[in-house]
Amino acid sequence: MKQVTTDEQQHQLEQHAEQQRVDKVTTEISQQLADTTDKLAQAHQETHRIEVNYGDNTKVNVTEIDDKMETNAAVQQQKNLVESAVETEKILESQVTVLKDLADSPYFGRIDIDEDGDKDTLYIGTATLQDDQENFLIYDWRAPISSIYYNGTLGQVTYDTPGGKQAVDLEKKRQFLISQGKILNMFDTNETVGDEILQTVLGQQNDEKMRNIVATIQKEQNDIIRNTTADLLVVQGVAGSGKTSAILQRIAYLLYHSRSQLDADQIILFSPNRLFSNYISAVLPSLGEKNMRQVTLAEFLTQRFSGLTVESLFERFEKDQHSFPAVAKQLRLYKESAAFMDRVKAYVKKTDGHILAFSSIYFEGKPFFKKSEIQDIYSSLPKLMLPRDKFLNTKNTLIKRLKRRIKQDAHSDAVQEAVSLLDEYQYQSLTNHRTFTSGDDEINFVARALVRKRYEVIYDAIYNDYFIDIYEEYSSFLRDNRPVDIEPKLWDTMIQQTVNDVEAHKIHLEDAVPLLYLRDLLTGSGQNHSMQYLFIDEMQDYSAAQLVYVKHAFPRAKLTLLGDSAQDVFTAEYHPSDFIHEIENIFPHNRIALFTLLKSYRSTKPITDFAKAMLPNAQDIEAFSREGSKPAYYLCPSEDTALTQMTRLTNDLLHTNKTVAVLTKTEYQANKLYASLRADHPVTLMSDRDRSIPNGILILPIYLAKGLEFDAVIGYDVSKSSYHEAGDRDILYTLASRAMHDLQLVGIKAPSPILEEIPQDLFDYYQVTEAQELIAKSVE
Numbered sequence: 001m002k003q004v005t006t007d008e009q010q011h012q013l014e015q016h017a018e019q020q021r022v023d024k025v026t027t028e029i030s031q032q033l034a035d036t037t038d039k040l041a042q043a044h045q046e047t048h049r050i051e052v053n054y055g056d057n058t059k060v061n062v063t064e065i066d067d068k069m070e071t072n073a074a075v076q077q078q079k080n081l082v083e084s085a086v087e088t089e090k091i092l093e094s095q096v097t098v099l100k101d102l103a104d105s106p107y108f109g110r111i112d113i114d115e116d117g118d119k120d121t122l123y124i125g126t127a128t129l130q131d132d133q134e135n136f137l138i139y140d141w142r143a144p145i146s147s148i149y150y151n152g153t154l155g156q157v158t159y160d161t162p163g164g165k166q167a168v169d170l171e172k173k174r175q176f177l178i179s180q181g182k183i184l185n186m187f188d189t190n191e192t193v194g195d196e197i198l199q200t201v202l203g204q205q206n207d208e209k210m211r212n213i214v215a216t217i218q219k220e221q222n223d224i225i226r227n228t229t230a231d232l233l234v235v236q237g238v239a240g241s242g243k244t245s246a247i248l249q250r251i252a253y254l255l256y257h258s259r260s261q262l263d264a265d266q267i268i269l270f271s272p273n274r275l276f277s278n279y280i281s282a283v284l285p286s287l288g289e290k291n292m293r294q295v296t297l298a299e300f301l302t303q304r305f306s307g308l309t310v311e312s313l314f315e316r317f318e319k320d321q322h323s324f325p326a327v328a329k330q331l332r333l334y335k336e337s338a339a340f341m342d343r344v345k346a347y348v349k350k351t352d353g354h355i356l357a358f359s360s361i362y363f364e365g366k367p368f369f370k371k372s373e374i375q376d377i378y379s380s381l382p383k384l385m386l387p388r389d390k391f392l393n394t395k396n397t398l399i400k401r402l403k404r405r406i407k408q409d410a411h412s413d414a415v416q417e418a419v420s421l422l423d424e425y426q427y428q429s430l431t432n433h434r435t436f437t438s439g440d441d442e443i444n445f446v447a448r449a450l451v452r453k454r455y456e457v458i459y460d461a462i463y464n465d466y467f468i469d470i471y472e473e474y475s476s477f478l479r480d481n482r483p484v485d486i487e488p489k490l491w492d493t494m495i496q497q498t499v500n501d502v503e504a505h506k507i508h509l510e511d512a513v514p515l516l517y518l519r520d521l522l523t524g525s526g527q528n529h530s531m532q533y534l535f536i537d538e539m540q541d542y543s544a545a546q547l548v549y550v551k552h553a554f555p556r557a558k559l560t561l562l563g564d565s566a567q568d569v570f571t572a573e574y575h576p577s578d579f580i581h582e583i584e585n586i587f588p589h590n591r592i593a594l595f596t597l598l599k600s601y602r603s604t605k606p607i608t609d610f611a612k613a614m615l616p617n618a619q620d621i622e623a624f625s626r627e628g629s630k631p632a633y634y635l636c637p638s639e640d641t642a643l644t645q646m647t648r649l650t651n652d653l654l655h656t657n658k659t660v661a662v663l664t665k666t667e668y669q670a671n672k673l674y675a676s677l678r679a680d681h682p683v684t685l686m687s688d689r690d691r692s693i694p695n696g697i698l699i700l701p702i703y704l705a706k707g708l709e710f711d712a713v714i715g716y717d718v719s720k721s722s723y724h725e726a727g728d729r730d731i732l733y734t735l736a737s738r739a740m741h742d743l744q745l746v747g748i749k750a751p752s753p754i755l756e757e758i759p760q761d762l763f764d765y766y767q768v769t770e771a772q773e774l775i776a777k778s779v780e
């Protein structure tokens with residue numbers, strides 16, 4: 001008993017000393033904050049002064065740089081001045097943000113090390129802080145030495161330095177929970193990063209935005225975050241294991257370590273939906289970094305197909321629920337395979353005199369360059385030339401011919417007359433204050449500029465490759481590539497259907513990437529060489545063909561792919577194989593580093609235990625030991641009873657949670673439920689166009705909740721009629737694993753057979769009867 005008190009006293013003494021250090025550091029932070037705020041105000045005035053001095057036309061316009069300005073060196077110099085002033089302001093702004101965050105919680109960790117007899121105590125936080133003597137008061141969590149905090153247990157440990165591995169003796173590791181400059185809690189730990197603080201963090205209510213996890217990164221997550229050697233990093237991680245968190249902290253890490261060569265704009269993340277994009281948008285700024293680019297697959301494909309609507313994964317999933325015959329599965333599997341993309345490549349390589357399908361370029365309703373003329377140019381080129389070089393040659397010839405036409409037309413009487421009729425303003429806008437050596441020279445210039453303007457649409461058509469009939473070419477490719485196990489008649493019908501769809505400006509998802517690949521390979525376009533890192537979250541939702549295409553589109557980017565084969569919501573129904581094995585086949589030449597995350601942090605232990613029991617490999621998933629109540633299942637005899645039950649559950653849950661997410665399998669179910677509940681409740685129906693998550697009761701199909709998490713989740717209509725196919729297991733698992741603290745499921749008439757396989761002690765099962773319903777209502 002006495003010992004306990006002594007320990008406690010000792011702890012209090014140490015906490016007191018630590019608090020004094022926190023106070024000292026926060027005083028320093030306040031001073032630096034005041035200085036930086038002053039500098040920011042001065043910088044702001046300076047930017048304003050430069051802008052006013054040089055007038056409006058030098059305002060920095062980062063999206064559109066005017067060609068004319070670029071040629072004018074003096075203006076360019078002024079523009080540089082403004083840009084550098086704006087840049088200084090931005091840097092100071094971000095320093096202010098970082099210092100404000102540090103003022104609240106300056107650090108979260110301490111390590112005491114002994115390096116060859118040299119003892120040192122280091123404090124680790126979200127950013128570096130030095131005093132005016134250049135002493136490190138706080139080390140950035142990404143500094144090489146900070147890795148000890150995440151990786152090492154006490155004793156001999158090593159960390160990477162630019163000069164190789166360095167060994168030190170780790171003597172103490174301490175964790176802090178600091179808020180508003182006060183230590184709320186501190187622990188000494190021998191584990192990599194101890195459980196106590198993690199318990200507190202995970203037990204908190206969900207914000208609308210994801211938070212950074214730098215204070216509690218776990219060892220296995222740290223290995224992913226700090227890996228810089230793999231070309232292709234693949235993470236298979238169970239639901240809630242921190243895959244998305246790892247991506248974001250990894251980006252922050254890469255930006256810190258390649259500060260001079262890497263910009264956030266050279267990193268792109270393919271995210272599962274727009275809600276997710278918004279949900280994660282605060283993590284990097286909270287670490288003092290700019291957000292990377294983000295795109296969903298649907299957005300990426302739509303950008304690449306101008307004028308054509310690409311079917312989205314969500315639309316296709318909804319359609320599949322109504323009808324998805326075996327032959328359609330077979331066709332889709334074939335078109336989504338890496339082998340199909342190989343066939344595209346082989347088709348393009350064909351050098352047996354195949355002439356591309358071209359289309360005429362029209363001007364004012366008449367062909368300007370006829371299809372036959374384009375074909376002649378193409379077929380006159382050497383047979384062995386690569387198709388993309390032939391195409392570029394053809395394109396250049398067309399541009400040359402257009403220029404020649406412009407020159408000729410400029411001399412025509414009609415154009416010369418038009419020049420003489422130009423008013424002053426029109427004339428000046430064509431000459432752009434240029435000086436000319438003679439009058440003839442000037443008139444010729446203006447005449448050519450006039451014709452060039454007129455033919456701009458033709459130039460655009462050539463420039464944008466509109467003269468290749470890529471859809472016809474794709475049909476021709478399909479005609480050449482029928483798989484042996486598909487009947488010719490069926491294959492032809494599919495081709496005709498594809499042609500009809502294109503005429504109606506639509507394209508099926510499974511045709512999108514083979515078509516783009518074909519276009520890119522034939523025309524030598526479509527590749528972005530500036531992207532250095534590419535991340536794909538929820539990679540199990542990507543077909544092998546899509547991965548091949550994404551890699552092709554960003555050839556220089558190092559890839560990080562993260563996914564969970566158990567959350568295969570969209571393709572489990574027809575695509576049983578494990579994506580990890582496919583990756584190795586798709587990228588045989590890459591150095592692949594494979595990581596596995598098995599511990600789930602998001603949900604309470606009872607929820608994780610319940611969710612994982614749906615899976616065949618349940619034993620592989622480890623729940624983080626956070627307590628909570630068991631999930632509950634309510635089987636209702638009718639839809640009406642289920643709706644009443646929903647009302648009761650949502651009311652109850654809203655007492656303790658800001659947000660209650662009601663997840664359905666399909667959009668149809670979500671719409672129907674919304675229509676029934678909205679009269680009596682303030683509910684929000686979410687769609688794939690939404691970008692942010694409001695508080696209150698939300699209704700959404702599970703696929704829109706991919707990657708997200710909610711304090712409380714109700715799965716609606718978890719019944720035999722909705723969840724009975726093999727692939728439904730993944731959907732229900734994904735649904736259950738969205739809940740952090742509370743999970744309730746409502747079934748109608750008969751329970752899903754998946755639930756019947758789950759051990760009964762893992763959840764509470766209630767059979768709601770009409771009689772109970774009546775009693776409950778009369779009590780209310």
Ligand SMILES: Nc1ncnc2c1ncn2[C@@H]1O[C@H](COP(=O)(O)OP(=O)(O)OP(=O)(O)O)[C@@H](O)[C@H]1O
Binds near residue numbers: 198737
């Ligand atoms: N080391 C950690 N410290 C604190 N919180 C963590 C840690 N790792 C994960 N979490 C929390 O666990 C939750 C799940 O993390 P995250 O969304 O990154 O997992 P995921 O593997 O991408 O999940 P899913 O595949 O189910 O969408 C988040 O709330 C995250 O903040």
